[in-house]
Amino acid sequence: MAAEASKRGPDGGANDLLNVSCVQHFSTGDGPGIRTTVFLKGCNLHCPWCHNPENISPLPQTLVYPQADKRVSYGRRRSVDDVAAEVLEDLEFYGLNDGTPAAQRGGLTLSGGEPLLQSAVAAVLVRTLEARGVPAVIDTAGCVRWQYFEPFLGHVQAFYFDYKTGDEQRCRELLGGDLSLIRDNLTRLLAAGEPVRVRIPLIPGVNTDIAAIEQICAQLTAAGAGSVDLLPFHRLGSGKYAALGIDYAYKNTPPPGADVIDAARKKYEQYFDCRVE
């Protein structure tokens, strides 16, 4: 199933609409500077801890929060121009002309879901904005065919490349993903000299023990990675699961303690330039 999912073609090839889940202005955790994050709907993985469950299915969904008397709808087909215009509204905030070094400027972050599933149209968005000087960060789980990366090469500020586990079987069974594909893509991106930040979610019981960390470190070193960001698990998404009427396997899992985070950081620091988000 995993292999099948990762073979699915970019739906954007057929038309020039993006399947946008939502757009978030003033995102502060999704890259340098002030960012506008465009969440694209649809993912080919199904990480059981996922904090954006509304972005997994490509179909429109409405989340209902009775306690806050709120309904929020996700999923709308939008043209590149429409999305670009919304991102450009915040142009002044990105710091493009104030002496901020290129690597630290704000801009667009494409997230999801898996934004590379809509590679062709997403690339048009990225290039449209690039023409206006707005840099893009692509937040990907990396489990797509290499061709989906190609239109972005040389055109992004950074790939934020998730690396969730170093265990092939776990990757297949837990996430529905093909680890060798993920590893290949990461290796190729790094070999091509693309700016990559590897992002590792620290998931209790999955990748926080020393053996799991060692395994990941070995694979990342082999791939040529130099830096990693650690993203401690949080269960902020559990309200969304409830609103979707889905059971959340991690709803009773508290965030990892400072000791766990610290131990992981120490380990990763032996190999990489490491930052905890």
Added chain:
Amino acid sequence: MLFSSQQIDTTAGLKAEFKNKPDGQFRPDIFRVSGYEKGAADPALSTTVRRALAIRSLFTEPGAYIYKNDLIAGSIRPMFVVPDDAQNAAAAKYAAEFPERWFANNSDHYAPDYRTAVETGIPGLLQKINESKQTHQNEPQKVDFLDSMAITLEALIEKFRQYAAKTDELLRGLRNGDPAAEGYDKGRLEFIKANCEALTRGAPQTFAQGLQLVWMLHHCFVCEGRYAMALGRIDQYLYPLFRADLNRGQTTDTEAEALLANAFAKICETRFRGGDDVVNICIGGVDTDGALAVNELSYCTLRAVRDVNMPGPNLSARIAPGTPDAFLDECLKVIGTGLGYPALMNDAVNMAALRRYGYAEEDVRNYCMVGCIENFMQGQQPPWSDGRFDPINYLEKLFLEPDDDIADMAEFMKRYEKQLEKAVEDYVNATRAAAFVPDPENQTMPFMSCFCQDCIDRGLDINMGGAKYPSVHGAALMGVGTVSDSLAAIEKLVFEEKAVTLSEFAAALKDNYEHYPELRAKALAAPKYGNNDPFVDKYAVWYTQYISDLFRNYRTNDGGGYYTAMAANISNIYAGAGLGATPDGRLAGRPLSDAASPTYGCDTRGVTSTLLSVSKPDYSNCACGTVVNQKFTPSAFVDGKREKLLKLIRVYFERGGQEIQINSTSRETLKDAMEHPENYPSLVVRVSGFSALYVTLAREVQEDILSRTQHEEL
């Protein structure tokens, strides 16, 4: 070193002493009685001299109180009394005979001329008064007023003597093992004594003496029963003394911070009489030459207010285009502690607004704030007054007798403008009448006049032509969001979509939408201010310009300007309580939008969109000032994230935003949001790759955030 460094502590000691509250009532009137009685004995004395004598007894009869943890002395504790019937009757008699001015006729919300006071000293001011008496020797009324000023300043000198004497008494007590002196510190007492004695003799020679002078003056204004007395630009007028101390190696930043915190903490003493004071303190900006003015003392002041960490000291930071990022970042750090201060003021806009009123350029550059945010010419104009103007009420009038013949939005706006024109005229007439004092010559304020340019030179009271500039009035315009959203809904539903006629709309409003749920849904779905949508934002632009223009046609009684403001405190709640449903979908009785902010919860696209909208109006129309509130969770203030807030503020100010008040949500707020989600519709939690409205989070997740917040505060 002026006092040994082991004596520097946080304000914890003072706060602990505050826990022991004084008995009785805060009663300035009781202490005025004997002064008035003394005056009554001599029928030849003028009213103003009798007022001055009352101030003398007010300043000198209560006596001195020094806290064990004091470094800068001056406490209102002795002002608390339990009066008997006879005392009450006497106080009432004199209160009736000598009515005091109040807010509506310019008595508080004032920033005294502390610069001159610090440069000249009290004996120096007395000398100036003498010189002015020579100049005006043939004008008995002026001589009389100058005499009354001198009486109050001599009383102040007496107060300093009393404080010095009190330190002597406590020092003796320490030597003799007197229980009353237990817990006092010899070094502190000697420090206070030396400073107070020096101030009886001349101008302050050290930073500590300068601060002691300013604090005692502020204390005297509080004794007079005034509130919202601002300290103004303390980082500027005390800087020369601070610099001189530094050069002599006699002080450090840490010491200055401790002294400032020690003084500021006592602002919170006003809690003893009920409620928090709002003492505005202004830092940063530019100096009178236009050069950037942030200095070491600006940072000390910022940190001192943080150390106090209580409402009362109301810190404002003037941010000029060139103000260093480091300073703005330090401001954000303090805001991030959960204090909510400093409010960030856009210097460029405020100065542009003040320039419209003909003040000298160096005075414009030297502006500060009184009260919450009101721009003020420090020590150069009579105390502030303001009132509430509710433009939405006059929109409501158009729905009382709806006219379906109105062809388009332009005509509708013309009708609304006509209503506003009349409403502003009525407002001005009412406030001018309220500010009118039947017997101004007798309602003098001799003490305050000593601290306003050019009262001494002219021999005139602050409210009687003594002040360099005339009095101004601030009209606080309510509900820019509610009005803009309502006009957008009318344009959209009545004139564009023709989904409803004005009279149908009127019926729905009268019915509080009860039988019109579909119309209400449409009204709520119409464009809302705060989403960077030009369709509705244009009405906020119009509102700011049109109404301010109307007010600019008028002058206060003594020829000053009618400023406008968009700053509500909580009056938007009162303004909304008495108002029926509005065309934006708001139900009857609900609050109006707050200050210059969009309607709460209606700016749904995120803070950049909010600020893009809110920076569209030309705030150089609002010389009084505006307020835009934004809340962020504490994680927005950590290292590596503050720079994003900083950029946000810079862009907002470049675009012409006038003010932003940023809050870091405290644990209490987050807890409250769990219990009352309806009050926090737009509080966002941001983490990598994720964000959510706080109120939509599951309860255990809110608990996670709470526990993290506690962690960050430790």
